[in-house]
Amino acid sequence: MARCAFSASLLFFLGLSALVCFPRSATAEWSAIAEGKVSYTDDVTNFSAARRLQFNEDPSQPTGIPTQLSDVIWDPSLEVIRPSSSTLGPNELSIKAQGFIFTNNPIFNHGDYRLQFKQGLSPDTSLLLRYRNVPNQFLGSNTERRTGSSLIQEERVSSHTWRTELEHRVNESLTLTLIGHYGLRFYNDAFTERDTKLWTLGPQVLYVVNPRVAVSLGYIYERGLADGRGNTQFNDDVSYRLHAVSVGMDLTLIESLSLHMGY
Numbered sequence: 015m016a017r018c019a020f021s022a023s024l025l026f027f028l029g030l031s032a033l034v035c036f037p038r039s040a041t042a043e044w045s046a047i048a049e050g051k052v053s054y055t056d057d058v059t060n061f062s063a064a065r066r067l068q069f070n071e072d073p074s075q076p077t078g079i080p081t082q083l084s085d086v087i088w089d090p091s092l093e094v095i096r097p098s099s100s101t102l103g104p105n106e107l108s109i110k111a112q113g114f115i116f117t118n119n120p121i122f123n124h125g126d127y128r129l130q131f132k133q134g135l136s137p138d139t140s141l142l143l144r145y146r147n148v149p150n151q152f153l154g155s156n157t158e159r160r161t162g163s164s165l166i167q168e169e170r171v172s173s174h175t176w177r178t179e180l181e182h183r184v185n186e187s188l189t190l191t192l193i194g195h196y197g198l199r200f201y202n203d204a205f206t207e208r209d210t211k212l213w214t215l216g217p218q219v220l221y222v223v224n225p226r227v228a229v230s231l232g233y234i235y236e237r238g239l240a241d242g243r244g245n246t247q248f249n250d251d252v253s254y255r256l257h258a259v260s261v262g263m264d265l266t267l268i269e270s271l272s273l274h275m276g277y
Contacts (some may be wrong), residue, residue, distance in 0.1 A: 044096050051089040058083045058119050059154045069260035069276075072146075074212065074236055076171055076199065078154030085122075088115040103134035124151045142179040148172065158204040159248045167204040174198045189220040193234060207242025208252045218260070225266070232260040 055061040059078040091112035098105055108130040116122045130144040149172045156169040175197040183189045195214030200206075216234030223229060236256040243251045262276040 044094055047093045049091045053087045056084045057081060058085045058116060058122050069232055069258060072175055073258045074256050076153055083119055085119050086117045105133040107131050121152050138183040140181050144177040146175045159250045169205055170202040172200045187222045191218040193218060207245060207248045207250050209241040210238045212236060212238040228264045230262040234258050
C-alpha cells in the first residue's frame with residue numbers, strides 16, 4: 015500500500031504543478047505566517063486526534079484508548095502563501111508545517127504537513143486541492159493480535175489524505191460546495207492488518223442570512239476498508255462507515271469581533 019500512496023502523491027503533485035505553472039499574468043509574491051499556541055489537556059491520547067476531527071479535516075482520524083495523563087502542548091506552525099494568477103484565473107498556493115510538542119509526554123510529539131492549492135475557475139466557482147501528511151503518530155499502547163500472544167505494543171499510524179472542494183456561489187446569499195476525500199492510513203508492523211483505504215463524498219451549503227449572520231449545513235459519507243477485513247486469524251477488522259453532519263453559524267458582533275459556533 016505504501017507504493018500506492020507514493021503513486022497517488024506523485025499524480026497529485028504533477029497535477030498541482032501543471033496548474034501552478036500555467037503562464038501568469040501577475041508576479042507572484044510569497045508571504046509567511048508564523049504562529050505559536052499553547053494548550054492544556056487532561057487526555058494526551060486523544061488530544062491531537064481531536065484537533066483533526068473537524069468536518070473539514072479528518073472526521074474519522076484514529077484515536078487511542080483514553081488515559082488520565084494531562085499535559086501542556088506547544089503548537090508552533092509556519093505557513094507560506096503565494097497568491098498568483100494563471101490562464102484559468104486567480105489562485106493561491108499554501109504550504110504549512112505544524113508541530114505538536116508535549117511537555118511531559120514526548121512520545122506523543124508529531125508533525126502535521128499540508129500542501130494546499132485553490133484555483134479560481136470563474137468569478138463564482140473555485141476548486142481547492144489539499145494534501146495532508148501526518149507521519150508516525152503515536153496513538154497509545156494497545157494489544158496486538160498478529161502473534162497470538164496478545165502482547166502490549168505501541169500503536170502508531172501514518173496518514174495521507176487528499177481532499178478536493180468544488181465551490182460555486184449561486185447568488186449573493188447561497189454557496190454550494192461538493193467535497194471529495196481520499197485517504198490512506200498505514201499502521202506500524204504490529205498492527206498492519208489495520209492499514210486502511212478510505213473515501214468520502216458529500217455536499218455543504220452556506221447561506222448568508224444578512225451581513226452579520228451566516229449559517230452552514232454539511233453532510234459527508236465516508237467508507238473505510240481495512241486490509242484485515244474478513245481475516246478470521248487476527249479478528250481485527252477496523253473497516254467502517256461514517257455519516258457526519260455539520261451545522262455552523264457565524265455571527266459578526268462588531269467590525270473587529272466575530273463568533274463561530276459549530277456542531
